[in-house]
Amino acid sequence: MSQQAKEKAVSSIYLHAPLKRALNQCKGFAELAEPGSIGTCIGPSGAGKSVLATMLGPEVYGKRDSWQSGTTPYVVVTADNPDRGYFSPKELTRSILSELDDPFRTPPWQLEAKGLERRLAEAVQIAGVSSLRNCTEPMMRAVIESIGPQKRLSLIIVDEANMLALSTRNRVPTDYVEGLRILGKKAGCKVLLFGTVDLLLLGGYSAQFNRSEIRIHLNRMCCDDKAGREEFASFLVKMSEKWNVDPSVVVKNVADMYDWTYGVPGEVEKRLRLAAIRSVGSSKAITWDDIRSSRPSREEMDRIRMEADIVQSVMDDVPLTVQQAKAIRRKRHPSMGPKRVNAGAVA
Amino acid sequence: MRVLVVPEPEMMGTCFAESLLSSVKRTSNLYDVSVARVVRLAMTVGGMAPIAQDYNGLSCWLGGSSHSRALVAGLKDLSGRDLGPIALVPQSAVWTSAASLLAQGPRICPECTHPDTGTEYEMLCHQMAHVVRCPLHGCMLNDSCLACGQKFGVTQWLASGATCRRCTAPLWDQMRMCTKGSAYERWCEEQALELIAATTSDEFDVHYADWTARFHAGAKALSASPMEDYQIQEREYVREDLVTREKVRFKTLLKIASMQACSLVDLIRRPEEMLSPRLPKVGQVVTPRVGRVKIPEVVLEQVKARIEALIASDTTVQIPSKASVFKDFKFACPRIWRMHPELSVAYSAELRKRSKQRKDQQNVTASTEAAILLRALLLSGGGASNRALTDCIQACSGVTRQAAEFGLRVAKGEISKNGPAWRFRKHETELDALQLRELMASSACKAVEATSA
Numbered sequence: 001m002s003q004q005a006k007e008k009a010v011s012s013i014y015l016h017a018p019l020k021r022a023l024n025q026c027k028g029f030a031e032l033a034e035p036g037s038i039g040t041c042i043g044p045s046g047a048g049k050s051v052l053a054t055m056l057g058p059e060v061y062g063k064r065d066s067w068q069s070g071t072t073p074y075v076v077v078t079a080d081n082p083d084r085g086y087f088s089p090k091e092l093t094r095s096i097l098s099e100l101d102d103p104f105r106t107p108p109w110q111l112e113a114k115g116l117e118r119r120l121a122e123a124v125q126i127a128g129v130s131s132l133r134n135c136t137e138p139m140m141r142a143v144i145e146s147i148g149p150q151k152r153l154s155l156i157i158v159d160e161a162n163m164l165a166l167s168t169r170n171r172v173p174t175d176y177v178e179g180l181r182i183l184g185k186k187a188g189c190k191v192l193l194f195g196t197v198d199l200l201l202l203g204g205y206s207a208q209f210n211r212s213e214i215r216i217h218l219n220r221m222c223c224d225d226k227a228g229r230e231e232f233a234s235f236l237v238k239m240s241e242k243w244n245v246d247p248s249v250v251v252k253n254v255a256d257m258y259d260w261t262y263g264v265p266g267e268v269e270k271r272l273r274l275a276a277i278r279s280v281g282s283s284k285a286i287t288w289d290d291i292r293s294s295r296p297s298r299e300e301m302d303r304i305r306m307e308a309d310i311v312q313s314v315m316d317d318v319p320l321t322v323q324q325a326k327a328i329r330r331k332r333h334p335s336m337g338p339k340r341v342n343a344g345a346v347a
Numbered sequence: 348m349r350v351l352v353v354p355e356p357e358m359m360g361t362c363f364a365e366s367l368l369s370s371v372k373r374t375s376n377l378y379d380v381s382v383a384r385v386v387r388l389a390m391t392v393g394g395m396a397p398i399a400q401d402y403n404g405l406s407c408w409l410g411g412s413s414h415s416r417a418l419v420a421g422l423k424d425l426s427g428r429d430l431g432p433i434a435l436v437p438q439s440a441v442w443t444s445a446a447s448l449l450a451q452g453p454r455i456c457p458e459c460t461h462p463d464t465g466t467e468y469e470m471l472c473h474q475m476a477h478v479v480r481c482p483l484h485g486c487m488l489n490d491s492c493l494a495c496g497q498k499f500g501v502t503q504w505l506a507s508g509a510t511c512r513r514c515t516a517p518l519w520d521q522m523r524m525c526t527k528g529s530a531y532e533r534w535c536e537e538q539a540l541e542l543i544a545a546t547t548s549d550e551f552d553v554h555y556a557d558w559t560a561r562f563h564a565g566a567k568a569l570s571a572s573p574m575e576d577y578q579i580q581e582r583e584y585v586r587e588d589l590v591t592r593e594k595v596r597f598k599t600l601l602k603i604a605s606m607q608a609c610s611l612v613d614l615i616r617r618p619e620e621m622l623s624p625r626l627p628k629v630g631q632v633v634t635p636r637v638g639r640v641k642i643p644e645v646v647l648e649q650v651k652a653r654i655e656a657l658i659a660s661d662t663t664v665q666i667p668s669k670a671s672v673f674k675d676f677k678f679a680c681p682r683i684w685r686m687h688p689e690l691s692v693a694y695s696a697e698l699r700k701r702s703k704q705r706k707d708q709q710n711v712t713a714s715t716e717a718a719i720l721l722r723a724l725l726l727s728g729g730g731a732s733n734r735a736l737t738d739c740i741q742a743c744s745g746v747t748r749q750a751a752e753f754g755l756r757v758a759k760g761e762i763s764k765n766g767p768a769w770r771f772r773k774h775e776t777e778l779d780a781l782q783l784r785e786l787m788a789s790s791a792c793k794a795v796e797a798t799s800a
Contacts, residue, residue, distance in 0.1 A: 069349050069427055070349035070352070070426065070427055101349075101350040102350075102378065103350050103351060103388060103425070104378055104380050104384060104388075111350065116350060119392075120350065120392055120424060120425065123388070123391040123392040123421075124388065124391075124392075126391050127384075127387045127388045127390075127391035127392075128387075129380075129384045129387055129388045139379050140379075142379055143377070143378055143379050146376075146377045146378075146379075147352050147377060147378070150352040150354070150377070151352060
């Protein structure tokens with residue numbers, strides 16, 4: 001998806017209360033935190049972290065067109081597991097360099113996709129200067145450290161940061177986080193990680209890291225009080241408008257919807273999308289039966305609740321239940337590598 | 348959209364301004380890639396075909412050549428930074444080639460390249476032909492290793508912590524010495540430094556492509572400067588050139604013209620009637636050919652008459668060489684030899700004949716003088732070295748050194764009067780060897796014949 005299309009999609013997003021709260025906190029982090037700080041935005045899967053990651057930059061630093069020429073105030077990169085299923089810090093570093101428009105390490109078509117003049121992109125291709133051969137990670141980090149201040153880089157946003165936990169044998173995921181923190185410190189910018197419950201494993205291992213870490217919670221929509229229920233209902237109405245569902249149908253069944261989705265926005269969207277897919281063959285509009293038939297299985301619901309509750313408990317400093325503690329302990333197992341067990345299975 | 352970060356050039360507007368290649372070098376350090384890759388990218392964007400494994404015209408690192416222009420244009424497109432002034436591209440309106448102002452190879456200041464105390468960039472003025480000392484440190488610029496004499500190359504110049512590529516001697520550790528230089532050289536140096544300061548300054552808010560406007564702006568700004576001083580000084584340089592070289596070198600005039608143009612003191616592009624008669628016109632600057640000056644027929648006739656008179660003169664008079672014939676004339680017209688080949692041949696023969704005659708005469712005088720001197724030495728029972736004897740002969744008879752040496756050897760009996768003895772002896776030995784071979788061959792033949800019979 002091109003940059004413009006992404007920005008357009010983000011602008012049409014409904015800001016529910018938890019998302020708004022997290023966005024404000026992230027803006028505060030981007031504006032007030034010192035260079036070298038590392039922020040972690042943790043929330044259950046589907047809470048809107050990727051949306052927030054895309055939305056944050058334009059909110060704080062304005063759109064790309066309004067930037068001063070030659071500057072890149074923030075970059076958004078996605079952590080990946082391209083190296084035999086493991087996280088690769090080299091690939092992440094290369095992504096940051098690519099976002100900084102390094103013509104020597106970015107393929108020409110990527111430069112063109114980012115809005116570079118076609119003539120320049122073609123020249124880069126003809127000159128054949130973009131090559132990743134003999135590019136080591138320390139070399140690329142040194143380039144970020146030297147170019148970052150020149151480009152006035154202020155914030156590195158890493159989406160899907162829970163991928164950092166997919167470390168190879170003999171490595172612990174915290175090494176990568178520490179590496180990112182040092183990189184941010186040397187380049188004079190802040191680092192903001194967006195991730196799921198796995199990201200909790202990375203924190204709290206050293207006082208030095210804790211001092212520079214700022215934790216932001218992107219919560220689900222809790223229906224414990226009246227305001228929360230109203231918020232969830234209005235969100236449902238917005239979503240039903242988006243998917244051409246009669247709002248009265250979903251509003252009548254708010255309790256069921258909450259039970260299935262546990263107030264996670266991504267889950268609501270998934271149920272409605274599934275209902276829309278189911279009703280494609282029929283000529284009539286999406287009915288409650290379509291939505292009910294697309295409800296999650298018991299295991300899925302348990303999984304959603306478990307992840308959301310663990311994040312909630314850790315953020316609120318509430319003692320974990322036995323099951324939660326077991327799940328976390330399993331994640332903290334030292335042999336976190338190729339033998340890493342699926343933490344989704346309930347112990 | 349700007350993709351490349353090019354650091355801001357240092358010390359713009361002063362004589363310590365950074366050079367273009369230094370800026371490219373710092374960019375390549377920023378991206379941790381080779382200089383060649385940055386240059387290749389910039390030149391491709393600037394509209395030139397990329398040349399692999401080559402510095403792609405870095406030899407013209409500060410001139411107004413097409414390579415430099417493409418490099419500057421590409422860097423501007425990629426980074427938005429205009430490096431035209433430090434490439435001296437503005438001066439391309441005056442010079443078609445920067446070769447007259449450039450040093451033959453890269454030159455390094457040992458103080459500037461010091462890893463601890465040196466500057467972080469290379470200066471533009473170090474590469475100017477007229478600048479022989481670093482203006483910052485006052486030490487002499489090296490263009491070759493002082494330990495082994497190896498010339499510096501561009502690649503070595505670009506390497507950080509430069510060492511000699513043959514003997515690996517660290518260049519910053521080499522001898523430092525100040526040069527005095529002639530007045531002309533010092534003047535040239537000052538002008539070159541002024542040129543850099545004027546070109547890289549952004550004081551004049553005129554784009555460098557509009558050279559005339561910039562020129563007028565500069566002339567207006569410098570109208571208060573004492574122009575008379577320059578003119579007197581220049582006249583002195585031209586006179587010095589006349590005395591030492593017998594004619595004004597075109598290069599000198601070109602240098603003065605270009606220096607004046609660049610330091611914005613005199614206007615090379617002024618209307619023709621306002622142009623100083625001492626300076627060549629713009630067309631002549633572009634194609635400096637002496638043959639284009641049309642020599643009047645009267646002068647040619649005068650030269651021809653003079654040559655004929657010289658041939659017909661007394662044989663004892665020494666006539667000048669073919670190049671010095673025109674010494675007293677306003678124009679040097681060597682094409683007269685092509686116009687009258689018979690005159691040329693006759694003059695050459697006469698010149699050769701008189702030269703040989705004079706030489707023989709000197710040899711005879713010297714040998715007579717040497718014989719007298721040796722006889723006197725024998726009678727007195729004293730002795731003297733060959734050098735002292737040669738000096739004595741030269742002083743007494745007023746012959747050349749060569750003739751005096753020849754006379755001494757003749758008097759000592761080392762060589763005959765007719766020619767060098769060694770040549771004769773060599774010939775003799777050769778003859779002996781030939782005869783011996785013939786004898787051996789004939790005896791061998793006889794032996795063969797005897798056996799066959």
